[in-house]
């Protein structure tokens with residue numbers, strides 16, 4: 778039996794809980810999470826050349842240039858542990874990045890299997906972000922940077938959902954509820970696509 782692949786993307790507005798749910802789902806499927814935000818933050822923390830290049834961009838809530846971001850993702854997805862699947866969080870974030878990812882995956886005849894869209898009303902995500910700002914002290918969780926990131930989400934990231942919807946791979950998940958409820962909703966949607974978690 779060939780193992781089914783699980784090449785997934787989780788997408789949703791800032792504060793939708795996609796980071797938390799992404800980790801849960803990836804663990805259940807035994808695939809790595811590839812979070813561009815986490816990769817950038819780790820590099821900033823370690824003071825690498827990449828980190829120095831992107832610090833001001835992240836603090837302002839702007840996007841890191843597409844070429845640079847796509848190169849980092851291609852490197853990460855080329856590692857052995859991503860061969861039978863991965864869960865992308867935060868990438869692709871605009872239609873140019875969708876093209877970059879498509880081109881990369883097509884080289885091995887692969888494509889995304891499912892896109893999990895976490896649906897959360899704007900007031901709810903704003904409230905969660907304010908809470909996170911207090912709890913985690915992320916330097917890009919200032920009111921100004923948050924508003925800017927939400928604008929980028931609406932203008933640049935939301936359009937990628939229709940691109941994937943045309944391919945029939947989007948599962949829209951209600952992101953309001955308890956953590957366990959939301960994880961169960963996502964698992965059910967993936968199971969319906971034949972992507973089942975290990976038991």
Ligand code: ADP
Nearest residue numbers: 791813814835838839840841846867868870926
């Ligand atoms: P959030 O979803 O709350 O904005 P992320 O951790 O996904 O948090 O991203 C934090 C920051 O990292 C973004 O504001 C942006 O500066 C940078 N970043 C993350 N992913 C990308 C991407 N795909 N393209 C460009 N920049 C990105």
